[in-house]
Amino acid sequence: MSILKKIKKHHHDKTYCAIFQEVNGKPIDRIGGYIVDYSDHFLVLQESDDFLLKGYKVVPIETIAKIRHNHIDEYYDNIMRWEKIWDTLNYTHQVDLSSWTSIFSDIRKLGFNVIIEDQHPEEATFDIGPITKVTEQSVEIMYFNAEGVLNRSSTEFKWTDITLVNFDDRYINIFSKYLREPDPLSQL
Numbered sequence: 789m790s791i792l793k794k795i796k797k798h799h800h801d802k803t804y805c806a807i808f809q810e811v812n813g814k815p816i817d818r819i820g821g822y823i824v825d826y827s828d829h830f831l832v833l834q835e836s837d838d839f840l841l842k843g844y845k846v847v848p849i850e851t852i853a854k855i856r857h858n859h860i861d862e863y864y865d866n867i868m869r870w871e872k873i874w875d876t877l878n879y880t881h882q883v884d885l886s887s888w889t890s891i892f893s894d895i896r897k898l899g900f901n902v903i904i905e906d907q908h909p910e911e912a913t914f915d916i917g918p919i920t921k922v923t924e925q926s927v928e929i930m931y932f933n934a935e936g937v938l939n940r941s942s943t944e945f946k947w948t949d950i951t952l953v954n955f956d957d958r959y960i961n962i963f964s965k966y967l968r969e970p971d972p973l974s975q976l
Contacts, residue, residue, distance in 0.1 A: 810853035827885035843957025
C-alpha cells in the first residue's frame, strides 16, 4: 500500500500510527500519533506519547519513509480508546495544507508560535518562536532561548530546510506566555 493510501486509511479510521521520516536516504525521526488532516504534500499529526495527546506536527509527505500500524501500535490505540483519551481527539484548526506558505500564514493567523526543525543529519536545527514574516520562498520567526528571551532579529528558513513544524503544543504555548525582550544593555 502506498504512503498516501496509508495516510488516507489511518486518517479515515482514526488509528494510531508511527511515522518514520527520512532525509537524503537517512532515517531522521519516528513520531507516533493520529493523522488529523492531510493533503497531497503534507499531513498533520496529533502527537501521542505516554498515553497523552500532545500538539500538532506538520510533516512533509516527501520525508515519510514508512507508516507503521502493527500489533504494538494497535494495542496502544486500544488503550487510548479504553482510557477514553481517544475520545478527546478534536482537530478544529483550519490550516491550508497546499504549501508551506499557506501553512505558515494560517498558523500565524491562528496566533500560534511554532517549532521549526531541520532534521538533515549534517546540519540539524531546532528553532522556536513567533512567526514574523511569510513569503513565497521562506518563513521568518523570532527565536527565543531557554530563558524565554527573544532574539533581536528574525531567523529565516527556506522551505527546503524544513522537515517538521510543531504548533499548538503545550510546551510551545506555555513557554510563549513568558517571553521577554532582550536586555538593551546586554550586547553593548
